[in-house]
Amino acid sequence: MQQAQVEAFFDDNTNTFSYLVIDPETLACAIIDSVLDYDAASATTSTQHADQIIGYVQKHQLTVHWILETHVHADHLTAAQYLKSRLGGKIAMSDQISQVQRTFSKIYNLDIKGINADQHFDYLFSAGEHFKIGQLEAYGLATPGHTPACLSYVVGDAVFVGDTLFMHDYGTARCDFPGGSAEQLYDSVQKLYALAETTRVFLCHDYLPASRQHYVFQSSIATQKNCNIHIHTGVSKNKFIQMREQRDATLSMPKLILPAIQINMLAGTFPKPEANGERYLKLPLNYFSSVSSD
Template sequence: MLIKPIVKAFFDKETNTFSYVVTDPNSHQSAIIDSVLNYDAASATTHTTSADEMIDYIQQNSLSINWILETHVHADHLTASQYLKQKVGGVVAMSEKIAVVQETFSAIYNLEPKYFNATSSFDYLFKDGEHFKIGEINAYNIPTPGHTPACLSYVIGDAVFVGDTLFMPDYGTARCDFPKGSAATLFDSVQKLFALDGDMRVFLCHDYLPEDRDHFVYESSIAEQKKHNIHINESIKKEDFVQMRNQRDATLAMPKLILPAIQINMQAGQFPEPEENGIRYLKIPFNFFKPSI
């Protein structure tokens, strides 16, 4: 019998990000997915308001954290995985393809490749399609690259957490213009999701309000996505999707927090080591990413 996990969503309005605590109702064993560390870009300072809301929920419900999962290396927010691990425990994990992201951005930031040593950053790296458990709930990952080469979707009971692969049907799909992104690859990845049962609950990492909707939504279903996603549904051909996605991506501005976020997130949320004066520093590749618009 398929166990239906309890899914509690948390919304960070500053980054339009949904994070989740996913719980086995029988054992109270849980996983955290796509957490947010609040970041003020003007002062380059962090705070933990969003993560603390999760901690309060975890403690009030006497939950035990097994996993702290990342669907991908986020470009729009910083992960709170290290802070959460310190406060509530859990194994910080994502795809083993993180090595591709680390290699690519180490070159862009002119960092030594060993600076982003995956074995010392993440506690666990999933192989494609690997199975795991949250309490008594069977779970596994589906590799869904395209937005980034290290994207995973997590199937947990009757729910799938798709990261940035899909948005709500009235908003479409993720951009594919980051280094090593690919619209053709994203199309193929979505077909893997569309092969899941139509009743499978789909939980999204972001929602951006379209003009005709006045409230944020974080859940749809595979059947809804297949029928109604405005970018990729069962009637859309691959070549048409790729053309649409590439044209659309050429008009998009860079995410506001991509430069600090990538550095932190591909190191599993760990901050750079302090320098001689005790201050930590981020690097900014000056005039490397030209604005699209």
């Protein structure tokens, strides 16, 4: 089985791992789950994290073919547009992004017809669709549950799972965002567990439980199947759904969800400038408090 070279870049402000997936033969690469730095207090963006990736690409003379998103992130802004402007490549994710765009267009009162007519992603993968990174064989594995548009990327002997799984000592992703489903997440994890047990699993986040001192970004299918505290072999679907829904009911909203989703569901595109030349984010006042109390 082909083995990709994988380089991880950690953003400690959002506990996010971004990846460069490199074909060592051709030096073609893909960037997965990039981060645009964002200061919520001042609504200011910067590019320190993305610039680390750019520096590595340029130093090693890599060619970016793809800028991939595993899902519409709620905890950080994507740097996809900035990276494309500097390095090229196609911004891509699951074709189920339309579900997320439709749902959140209503929440933000955005023009869904305009979004459909001017799709900001360069390419949308259907479930199971194959593609290449240089000579590396890759395909998208639909893994909804955390969001309807979650897509894990299988590249040679590696899989990039987004927020579907965390480290085995931390468990699985929440499923209480609009369109999320604990039942779907269970089924999605079973798809991942059907991969070869030696498959390397690369995680989008690590939240450093009290049981260890160091951040970790890589696991394996065998380790997850045997040791994941939420969904190891032998955990029934009903038991998992009950655990996940009870746990999700105790979680607060991610701090950056409101700015992040309206940017990320448009492939990292900022809102158009208004008459004064400034760009503005929208915040739906009291929307989620009213939803959670229903």
